[in-house]
Amino acid sequence: MSSFDETQGMLRDSVQDFHQRHPAPARVRRLRDGAVPFDREVWQAMAEAGWHSVLVPESLGGLGLGPAEVCLIACELGRGLAPEPFAASSVLVAQVLAALAPVSDRARDLLQAVGQGHQLLALAWQEQVNNFDFDSLELEALPVGPGWVLQGPDKRFIPLASAADGFLIQARLAGQAALFWLDAASCRERLHNARTVDGLNFGDLKLAGLSLSADALIAVGEPVRLALTQGVELARLSSAFELVGVAERALHDTVAYTSQRIQFGKPIASFQVLQHRMVDMWIQCQLARASAQYALLDWLKLGGPEGCVPSLRAARARAAGAALAVGKAAIHLHGGMGIADETDIGLCLKRALALSAWLGNPLWQRGAFLQAQRQASRESAEADQAPLDLVPGADIADLPDESFRRVLAQWIAAHYPPEKRFMKKRAYYADISDWYQALSRQGWLAPSWPKEFGGMGLSPTQQVIYAEEMARHGCARIPDHGLALGKLLMMHGTPEQIRYHLPRVLSGETMWCQGYSEPNAGSDLASLRTRADREGDQLVVNGQKIWTTLGPGADWMFALVRTSKVDGAKQRGITFLLIDLRSPGVRVRPIVNLKGEGEFSEVFFDNVRVPVSNVVGQIDDGWNVANSFLREERIFFGTPRQCEGALAQLDRLSQATQALAHADFRDRYAQLLLDVRDLKAAFELYMGRLRSGEELGPDVSYLKVWGTETYQRIADELVQLAADHGAQMDDVTIGGIATDVMGQYLDSRMPAIFGGSNEIQRNILAKLILNLPSGTAKS
Template identity: 75%
Template sequence: MTTIDETQTMLRDSVQAFLSRQPAPSRVRRIRDTEVPFDRAVWREMGEAGWHGVLVPEALGGFGLGAAEAALIASELGRGLAPEPFVASSVMVVQALVPLAPQSAAVQALLEAVMGGETVAALAWQESAGALDLENTQLQVLKRGEGWQLQGAEKRFVPLASAADGFVVYALEAGAPALVWVRSDQAGLRVHNSRTVDGLNFGSVSFDGVSLPAEALLARGTAVREAVAQAIELARLVSAFELVGVAESALETTVAYTSQRIQFGKPIASFQALQHRMVDMWMHCQLARASAENALLDWTHTADAVTRIQSLRAARARAGATALLVGKAAIHLHGGMGIADETDIGLCLKRGLTLSAWLGNPLWQRGQFINELIKSGRVRQGDSTPVVVADDVDVAELPDEEFRRVLATWIAANYPPEKRFMKKRAFYSDISDWYQSLSKKGWLAPAWPKSAGGMGLSATKQVIYAEEIARYGCARIPDHGLAIGKLLLMHGTPEQIDYHLPRVLSGEIMWCQGYSEPNAGSDLASLRTSADRDGDDLIVNGQKIWTTLGPGADWMFALVRTSKAEGVAKQRGITFLLIDLKTPGVKVRPIVNLKGEGEFSEVFFDNVRVPVSNVVGRIDDGWNVANSFLREERIFFGTPRQCEYALAQLDRLVEATKALEDGGFRDRYAQIVLDVRDLKAAFEIFMGRLRGGEELGPEVSYLKIWGTETYQRITDELVQLAGDYGGQMDDVVIDGIATDVMGQYLDSRMPAIFGGSNEIQRNILAKQILELPSGNPRR
């Protein structure tokens, strides 16, 4: 879990201690070719620890916990590669029995035996491959004298077919759903085992002609179907956590192995190509956990059944795909040892293969997800319900969702409708009316404190503000002035604050950022633009490039080199400087981008005199000044709204072309929708940390990577789906529906480069999160 309470912490520690006493990989190798592919003594120990009763109410002798605790246990067992059938028996069987127990002494007795670990039961419900619901059940329960007889279809893909003590069988009795208990030694029972790749087994069980005593009928009626359906879905959810645990285990093992494996005189984990692969493995694990936790939250707190099922399908699809992706990559990064059975990494892939195929593989989960999405009419989300508040209400004090609605209402009423979804980056001259509307309302500077003329919004509300601006299609205002205003409030002098902040709010001065140089882009510390002291001035010489909105800017905040001392880090000797672009010696030359627009520029400095009073912070300390601001802004690089807007464009083209009738595209579309959904789930986890007052660390960089690369995947599909129109610069109009294809495609090339390229973000994650070595062999 992202945050766990005291009980859950104790439970996690208990599972980890158990795995330390009972190392699972050696146990897997010992028992995988035996008829019973798990250790009954270990299973009983798990029962004594109370894990089999985690879902059972205290009134029925259980621990009275819930899905979150079951998910936690499964996740840890997955990390440990434990072969015990916790999800198949302790979750699925128990969840099927618990709702029926209060009305049945027989169910209570069976439940007690399962909880204690003395009886291993399996739920037999599926009757054919691909039939992953209860709609087509054919097995019948017929009355025969004082007892019962089963007739009809066999049950398929029954876990533990050769190892279970008995089967909880779903059938129909006089057309009504029924559960019967069939012991494994029952006369007439026929089992055909199929060994799985991880050494466990699933089997086909034929109950046809099996006669049962009267007490074998556990329950009948609609409550049975509801209980079994709920049990299957909960097993899917909890198994998603087990799959995440398996993937995380594969990643941890790979990081450890590559960090100590020496080739060419250094650890192979120091090679950038391998580092980036491991960062991607880590990123997929993070997304899978975020998706699973989002599904768990919906399972436990959302009344809407459609939302619960959609979240569950999304989580199971992501978890299954991640376990396979990470498992395959782990084997490759282990080299020859990856295909040797003596290493544990192969066990991770094998477990991932078995678990991801059970209860619906990722392809099936994605298909069900998109079917539910279309059926529920939720392919596109509607607008928020309008809410209007009095002008004197402090919106910063409103609850977050009410603030969102108030903001959305005001934007819709005040933003120029003809400027929605502008295809170009707006200069002040393009959007001055909207800029002034925000300024007069007092809503121009959401991150500034109220005392400085801002809104004083929390970090969470700042994100909501950015989301609603983007959702409505408002052009992005020239906002570098807002950035420098916030930075001056952190590091500026009173004189700098008093002069510049009012001019930002009034729109009198537009700003641009001078960071990148021809040979200092992602490697910003290599910048060469110099600023040499001459009395009360700094003499600036050099060049900045890729300066966004430079042609329309009046001032630039820039990083310049003020010291070239040898033997010190490149970051030392850099100063943060405010430069008036009207100063003699400054030349701005526009750069035309891929769309034919002059959004960027290069700026040349030829002996430009800048007062020392324009230094922000201390001379030679500009790197720390800039980074203090970037740490706070990092979350905004990962907002899902850019992807959501591009997805909305894709939806328009999908509707126009009826593309969802193509099964191949349908699955690709489902994957893209899930990619955006999981980005939102991960984003919400970081937002939760902000709400809790945490400072975000470097791990937030993966939102930028995933968001920008998902944006590119969406626009790739736009171009392909446009077909013959795929090279058209103007809107593509099909069946009367207009879609911005090329504008989105070309725009999507840029975010993965700016703000620190995705390769640099991967380097950061490799060093600061995975702690991969830099190249010196470990002694």
């Protein structure tokens, strides 16, 4: 969570202070060899800090808070490597009891005991591996005299069962869900404990033939089922945050260790190959946090788990996968010390292993996510067909998100030219002018522009929905450099520049291209050599630009040119200039790409005269002007749209080949869906920051890295799925379904290079985010 209110800030500080007073790694080592690896004094200290009573209503002496505070505490406990069963007891058990407290005096009494730390309770409900369906559980409570006798399978995988003071037993009573109380002292001989890798244990409880008294029943009926569902799902969500904390701890310790470990006269953190590995670890942490935050926001918006199951599965799958990946990499980067128990890094991996195996490992979470996502897609497709009653003249941006999606989807389906779905090449204006004009007439051409400038004024979430629906319907990407320039002019342009250029972008009268890269100034953009020398009220431009996207179809270019030679930083003396490409002295030469298309070009300037009034901002200050644009551009290099378009093609090919019937492909496909979903979660968070006026930092570069590499992974899967057709340039047609396999594959090679190669982005992240050292040896 990126921001906290006062209560949340106090909770975070209290956990961090607790770790200082009670270091968890030392506690883990002390407890792991004990028969009962649990410290009651520490558990009571946690209770006194209020952590166990977060979900306890104020009327029962608790804090009366909610999921956001639970997840915050869980994340901080994960970062500290605390071994206590916070998610299993303070979250799962407390949520179940809190839900039942209004209908059960016993639930209220037990909830107070949990909140005060007087009793450690465990929920015994799971019966089989990877079976989390409450309706299929088989343990039954049969009436015998005034009480009951339990019959059926064992309850399994009960976290830290050896330390529990009592159990909440889920069983079926007359065909309904029921919850019973069982004191641990009465069933110790029925408990079998198994050690877990993090030094704790879980237990299996044999209940067949066990008699329960009449007052053991806590509640029965639908409230029990709802309470169990809420408790388990909140435990999954909070454990996802705990896994995020574990991953971040592993990364932090690795950065610290490699920064002080000297080899060959240098800190090993200065070696680029290790820096890139640590950046990839950081990216996994960022994705996990974004996915967990996205799921939490869904929960808070919907008031519970119903309706946000895909988000919950995605969050838990990503967090567990990230914690395991980061933990393994951390051990390797620690070298020999990584396998020594005296360092804490091994505890990170062990904790990640234990947490990720509980309540469904990543493989199960991916499968459940895919099932939930496909169901949601079917429901969405059905909803798209239902007409919406809209007030004439109503603004689409004012609609709730799902209504907005439906209106947009219906309109695209009715107006996008069917023959241009999933175009095989990057569209010039001439290729897509009918669609460009249709969007313009509708007022839907510029989703991110404010309404006062002719845009849609969409929220960050709606902008993501807009991109998703365009991709889902196979809409070609319109020539959009003018839309990007328009946003820059709103920030830095003169009133005259805004009045002249923005209407021409919206009407399609002017197409734009970007002139940044040069033959010796690609990723090192500040080394550009194209000059603009001032002569009166004109600038005379000489030089060359390269890799100019859609240059042959552009009317104007916005470019960076050197106007002064300044000693010191190369970024000084650069100017942001608008150039009419119809001016004398401009020559455009197409460059044929891997697909045999002229998408790119070289642009040559020979004494091209440009009015000084075409300077954006101030002369020699173009780097600062472009920098804000470059940051926003980097966001859109990480837009989910390319990945969504490629996924749509993969969907078509998997349908034609019936590939989802094969378990190995199904899991890889689910992972790709998760990769794109997490990209969207992160993208949406950054868009929210941008729209709120926040200046984005270099961390935004990771969107570009993850988005372009995810695009490549999807394209790789397309080629594999096409089998014998995998090298075919034309559409692959199977069962009447056509898929552009090779076009996607070749297209996917390019974005990881443009806009600053992914290696350059990793260098930026290593230096400016992780603060990794240079190659200078320490004295």
